[in-house]
Amino acid sequence: MKQNFFMFAKSTYFGYTKHMLTQQNFSKPLVAWYKQHKRDLPWRNTKDPYAIFVSEIMLQQTRVEAVKKYYAPFIQKFPTTKALSNASQEELLRAWQGLGYYRRAKNLQRACMQIETEYNGQFPTTQKELSLLYGVGLYTSCAVASICFNERVPAVDGNVLRVFARVTALPDNVLLEKTKQNVYQQLLPLVPKEAGSFNQAFMDLGSSICLPANPLCQHCPLASVCKGKHNPTAFPVREKKQNKPAFHKTVAILYYKDAICIEKRKDDGLLAGMYAFPNLDGWLTEAEATAWVEKNFGDVQALTQQYHKKHIFTHQIWNMRVYVFTLSSIKTTSFVPDISAYPIPTAFLKCLP
Ligand code: SF4
Known part of the structure; x- marks a missing residue:
């Protein structure tokens, strides 16, 4: 033919x-x-x-x-x-x-x-x-x-x-x-x-x-x-996706007068070079979080809120336990009155109360 x-x-x-x-x-x-x-x-x-x-x-x-x-x-x-x-x-x-x-x-x-x-x-x-x-x-x-x-x-x-x-x-x-x-x-x-x-x-x-x-x-x-x-x-044929690993984080939203605490992240790794609220791996209890804040950031006046937030990245998931504190004194200069001038990833912005 x-x-x-x-x-x-x-x-x-x-x-x-x-x-x-x-x-x-x-x-x-x-x-x-x-x-x-x-x-x-x-x-x-x-x-x-x-x-x-x-x-x-x-x-x-x-x-x-x-x-x-x-x-x-x-x-x-x-x-x-x-x-x-x-x-x-x-x-x-x-x-x-x-x-x-x-x-x-x-x-x-x-x-x-x-x-x-x-x-x-x-x-x-x-x-x-x-x-x-x-x-x-x-x-x-x-x-x-x-x-x-x-x-x-x-x-x-x-x-x-x-x-x-x-x-x-x-x-x-x-x-x-x-x-x-x-x-x-x-x-x-x-x-x-x-x-x-x-x-x-x-x-x-x-x-x-x-x-x-x-x-x-x-x-x-x-x-x-x-x-x-x-x-x-x-179509298209896709192999079943593997589950993404999930991690626990503790995030502290710290207010002192009209300012809020932010820290610059390391120059390598996920979200490198951006700013974030103080955070660490794992979930801290209220007492542990209070002790961590007092040791590193200032005297706690009150713990005002506690809640959980989730953020899904391409390759991992963060389950964040968020504590909101007001401080009566501070021991770091990382407090700023306005965060809008700083690059802060969505994963952290969603932690704001
Ligand atoms: S290319 Fe997609 S929309 Fe077009 S006929 Fe095929 S299946 Fe349908």
């Missing part, structure tokens, strides 16, 4: 049979759909690679709606790689406060410093060069290279994996690195000239049509080639 691009061909693919995807039956309708339905997002109104780079870093593990609030003020405060390179760590973390995953902000700044020193302030223009920037992985380098410079590389993130796994009824565990690599290799020849639109189309299709729980297959531009549409939620 004569083969052409409009005919479903059979081929071996990851050890199973699929409809062959081509630019004609897959990439073209996807990009056409994108042009008609793309979301109006602040970082889509610029061609500045730095601004797009910032958006891609912010979007890692963070929802579009959350990023929208932070993106414009951040770009206004740090409009260039040079401006961000020269920012103090506190200015940087303050602007990032609330977005979480603060390591991203520090890596972003280090990448900008690298651009200033190694690239003479000129933003790298290829995926290969971009991937050499500090903290930049395959996904981000491909996203920026395709969106800014139309380099024909796929940006494989969760949305892409979900859509592609459904379209091809992929039986492999998408949490495995080798599956992601295979998907990347299979998508590579499908990336059209309009590479930026192709990759952004996946992002929009994944967030509006090929939804995790209730995909709207009747509106999907890929429905004619999708093998998984009759049972879409069976």
Whole structure:
């Protein structure tokens, strides 16, 4: 039988049979759909690679709606790689406060410093060069290279994996690195000239049509080639996630007159370099907490409240026992009248009464 691009061909693919995807039956309708339905997002109104780079870093593990609030003020405060390179760590973390995953902000700044020193302030223009920037992985380098410079590389993130796994009824565990690599290799020849639109189309299709729980297959531009549409939620295949380790913490909210105690965290480890209310590992009893406060921070006038808060990080959970004290005297200078000028992670802010 004569083969052409409009005919479903059979081929071996990851050890199973699929409809062959081509630019004609897959990439073209996807990009056409994108042009008609793309979301109006602040970082889509610029061609500045730095601004797009910032958006891609912010979007890692963070929802579009959350990023929208932070993106414009951040770009206004740090409009260039040079401006961000020269920012103090506190200015940087303050602007990032609330977005979480603060390591991203520090890596972003280090990448900008690298651009200033190694690239003479000129933003790298290829995926290969971009991937050499500090903290930049395959996904981000491909996203920026395709969106800014139309380099024909796929940006494989969760949305892409979900859509592609459904379209091809992929039986492999998408949490495995080798599956992601295979998907990347299979998508590579499908990336059209309009590479930026192709990759952004996946992002929009994944967030509006090929939804995790209730995909709207009747509106999907890929429905004619999708093998998984009759049972879409069976894909992507994911191995059962391991439980995250949970840790107990004690947090002290200490008031002295109109001031509150905050301490700078160590320069390494989780939430490095940020500020936090005094805290330590484990749950202290009331008597133990009072003794700890009196030894390190000042004389206790009253223990006014005690409650529990929980915070879920990517890899761990904190179950925090919070004590609120008022002090009659202090033995440290770590008390400030206004905490809004300090970068304090959400995990601690939620401990305030
Ligand atoms: S047809 Fe349905 S399952 Fe397939 S890609 Fe489109 S929305 Fe997803």
